[in-house]
Amino acid sequence: MSVGFENHDHTFCIQDALETADTYCSENGLQFTKTRRRVLEILLMQHKALGAYDILAHLSDEGLGAQPPVVYRALDFLVTNGFAHKIEKLNAYSACSHPGISHSPVFMICRVCENIVETKTEPLHSFLGTTAEAAGFSIEDTVIEVEGVCPSCQKSAQI
Amino acid sequence: MSVGFENHDHTFCIQDALETADTYCSENGLQFTKTRRRVLEILLMQHKALGAYDILAHLSDEGLGAQPPVVYRALDFLVTNGFAHKIEKLNAYSACSHPGISHSPVFMICRVCENIVETKTEPLHSFLGTTAEAAGFSIEDTVIEVEGVCPSCQKSAQI
């Protein structure tokens, strides 16, 4: 199983995610409009998080709208339907690495190269679930983000 | 051990936290200035997170400064030294419930009453540590926040 920071065929990430989104939308009566699709493509271009206004700059260059609501609406659609996540620590957005699978994402954010790797967990079966259960707290949403240095950047630092 | 949402003598929370901060600062040559102390007191008034500008409104009323940097500097001091935390999901700040102890906080945020309970974990000994180790990722900071409904609010909803 891949846990993340190593090299990979990124073209596959993009195609796979777009196809999954296409399928999911047509099966669920959702409109995968031009802007929504383009925002997802922009997010998929690299495994980093992009700020809403960075995305907006891309869209604006392409004549797809120049006002904040354009991008925030598209992001809201993508996040709601599980095609992207908001990285709270960065106030930025990242394409989902496991689209179509219900999951509680865990993000590892490299503060050097800014790459982000998303893994998943089952919060209800971890210490979070145990703690919440002990407190009688019902979990609806989780934010789990870890900042640090990825393996590549650790190696680079040693040179 | 208390995990949180039940009633308690809140006066104790406040006094205890302020004393701990006093002691820590004098032992470490840090200046626990009037503004810093007041911001911590304001945060300690309830187990909720406050936005920077909410805090600023308090300070402003009391003649302790009216510009954003005043409160952001105080918050930076409190967060850096472990007396408060930023709740990333809310872009808001909360007094630390375990001051003086090095820890990775876990927050349970009730979306109904907005109370926040902080528990702690040892990330390196949990699934996070395991996953990060498998990826060769070195953890420097963690954000773990859970949103949901606390026991009191679940009971209220049943009435």
Added chain:
DNA sequence: CTTGTAGTGTTATAATATTACACATATAGG
């Protein structure tokens, strides 16, 4: 066709946070 739902375009504004620079205070070393 017409009516309702969802989506878009645009203006304006709100909410959160930082930069920069002048000035004040605290503290350590002589």
Added chain:
DNA sequence: CCTATATGTGTAATATTATAACACTACAAG
């Protein structure tokens, strides 16, 4: 004590992130 340096404060300006409001458009269901 005194002064040099580091640390903290005051303030104006601005950057960044996000939402509200409203008019208009497209499309699908009845």
